[in-house]
Amino acid sequence: MKNCYLFFVLMGMLFPATVFAQHQKNTDKNSIVMVVGKPLTRRDSVIVDELFYQALREKTMENGKNAATLFSQVLEIDPANAAGMYELARIRNSENKDEEARQLLEKAVTVSPENEWYWLALAGNYEKINDIPKLENVFKELIRINPEKPEYYSNQARALVMEKKYDEALSAYNQLETRFGKNEESISGKQKIYLKQGKLDLATKDLEQMIRENPMETRPYLQLAELYNSNNQNDKALKVLESAGKNNPDDALIHLALADVYRDKKDYAACFNQLKTAFAFPSLKIEEELRIISGYFPKFPDPEAKSGALELSRIVSVAHPEDARAFTVYGDMLVQNASYVQAIPVYKKSLALNDQTYAVWEQVMRLELGENQFDQVIKDGEEVLSLFPNQAVANYLVGVAYAQKSRVKEALSYFKNAISLGNTNKDLLSQAYSGIGDSYHQLKDDKQSDAAYEQSISNNPDNAYTLNNYAYYLSLRGEKLDRAAEMSRHSNELQPNTASFEDTYAWVLFRQKKYAEAKTWIEKAIGHNKNSAGLAEHYGDILYFLNDTALAVKYWKTAKQLGGNSVALERKINEKKYSE
Incomplete structure (x- = not known):
């Protein structure tokens, strides 16, 4: 067993047992401590092997606690067992015990400094705790162990950038390019460093070379233009993009980039023209177009923003005629521009392509109600409820359509369905109960009508429509006039200058024989509806x-x-x- 002991001593001499160079007696908390093994008897070796494989079985069965106990027993017998340290570190890492995991991994790499997996695990730990100096040195070790992995060079370079060691980072990127050739990551990484150093000419150098070597490739033009534009050199950016456009006139991305430059130059008309050109190409992904249109939303209700979004959404529907989303967004923008009638057939094109979007069905029904298309609401409602039978709002809207056609029994049925399905939506419950109250009033069932109105108000005391109707019907019957006056007054507070509400309050006051007050309120009503x-x-x-x-x-x-x-x-x- 002397040879085993000698092996670990020699290994410590050959490979300094630190991520940072240290003296053997260094007590710096950032240092990695040398692990020296002890001689193991044959019996100890057998026990270690047995415990290790038991631990692996427990780990495979996801019994992490048992596995950790067994790996700890391995290390008690064999303190230099690197595999045990690594496996226990992985368990501790999953338990978010980062400090314990770090100590185990640092010991593991001193015992097995050529094990790539141990160093990778240690890199993950340093990255998690944001120990960048140590992380940088780990990647140096990984490059030493496996110099054919390009990601080790780029990761080292990024760590050096985070330490603001820009020249060393550039050296790492150059080393990467020397071994593997230039690629987008190395070029981009070097550009960022040059920009931090204020060296725009060097940041653009590689891209200019790429353009010279392959003038038909669009991406270098876009990247170069972005560099110029983000550094307030708009005119240079325009020249680059115009040159790209001559080679690739049908590339939508070039027109989007031109739109960005014109926007930064505050030439909004040119910006919008470039957007329209880009949107007309089917090659431009609809997801990108929808993202750009959504950028107009914060500017609403500005009329120019609305009209711009409308025009772009129209172009999207032409460029992507087989995508339901194109017609949905076009319909949405028509609604934003108050073109309600025109929006209905557009939404229906969306549904013809994909009838599984409930929100579009509901929007169509609401628009049809607004246009008094009650038969169509009923037709569409029955279709949508065959697809989405548990939608309370759809039941309510169909109920409203039937009520408007004075088909009271059908209306009651759908209103009651809405209540049974929408029992957590207070506003919907209030509206549905209000519809039931109106329906029972038509059936001259005052008792059930009043009970429904009371339920409506209990769900939403500020339902102005219910307050007005209930108050008016009570006034016609000459019942509960004080309650009617209170409700009517509140409805006018909620929706002032509404002729029908003012008329109701005037009539309640009339029934209370408060004729002078009634005259004031009826004159208000006539002022709003002559x-x-x-x-x-x-x-x-x-x-x-x-x-x-x-x-x-x-x-x-x-x-x-x-x-x-x-x-x-x-x-x-x-x-x-x-x-x-």
């Missing part, structure tokens, strides 16, 4: 109880001229007195 027969008739009713019969009759007649044709209105005009 062509309503209902408002004119209510104004006449209020004036009558304020003892201004002549003016009351005048407004009743105005109501008739505006389309009012109820029996009660005829009686008021003929008898010149209020009649319900």
Whole structure:
């Protein structure tokens, strides 16, 4: 066993047991400590082997704790067992015990300084704890062990850059290029160093050479233009890109780069023209186009930003006619530009290409409701619910369409479906219960109507539509007038200057016999809607109880001229007195 001991002593002499050079008695905490083995008996060797393979089995079975215990026992018997150190370090690393892992790996590389895997593991540890000086030296060792791995040179160079050892980093990149030839990584790395050193001429040198060697290759032009543009040399960037464009006029990336340069020169018209040119090429990936369009969003609601995004999205739909996303974004931009009718068929083209995007279906239904296309809402709603049966909003929208067609039973069914599916969405629940309240009111079931309105308000006390309708129906019945007044007043606070809401409050006040206040509010309502027969008739009713019969009759007649044709209105005009 003397030979075993001698082996480790000799190895320590041949390979300094540090990542940084150190003296044997160095107590610097950054130093790697020499590990010296002890003589092992034959029995010890057998036990170590047995424990090691047991540990590997436990590790394979993902019993990390048992494996760590066994590897620790290996090291108690054989403190210079590099494989045990490495395996235990990996376990400690997975447990985020970085310091213990580091110590084990530093010992492992002193025992087996030629083991590439141990050095790589140590590099990962140093990188994790951001110990850059040690990391740099690890890559020196890795280059010594395996000089045919280009990534070791580039990693060493990056570490040197982080230490601001720029000349040494350049030397590392040059060493990489000498052995493996120039590549984008080495050229880019050197450029960054030259720019940090303020040497733009050297940063551009390699790219200019690449262009001379292969003038049809686009990428060096783009990189060179970017270097010039980012260093405030816009005119040089333009010349480079114009030269590239002569060789490759159909390269969309060149036009995107030109757009960047023109934007930096604040020539926004030229920038936009270059974007349009680039977008027209199908070769430009739609993901890139969508990214650029999304850059306009923060500028909304600026009209120029909206119109620009709209035009670009239109071009996208032409360049990518088989991609549903192209029509979705075009539809979105039409909506942003308030072109709601035009957006509907565009969204439907998107759905024809891909009907699995629920959000597009919902947007179509909302737009169709806004255009009073109730039959189409019902048709599309039934189709989308066959694809997405658990969508509460879709059920609600179909319910609204049926309600608008006075098909009350169908409306109730869909509103109730929405409630059963949307029980966490308070706003949706409030709207659905409101629809149920309206429906039961049409069926003259006041009890269920009131109960539904109360549920609507409990889910959203600020649902102005519910507050207004519920208050108005109570006023018509002459019930709970104080509650009706409170709700109507709140609805007007939520949505001021809304004629129908002001009319409701005026009518509640009328039913409370507060005629002077009622007159104030009905005049507000008429100020916001002068062509309503209902408002004119209510104004006449209020004036009558304020003892201004002549003016009351005048407004009743105005109501008739505006389309009012109820029996009660005829009686008021003929008898010149209020009649319900």
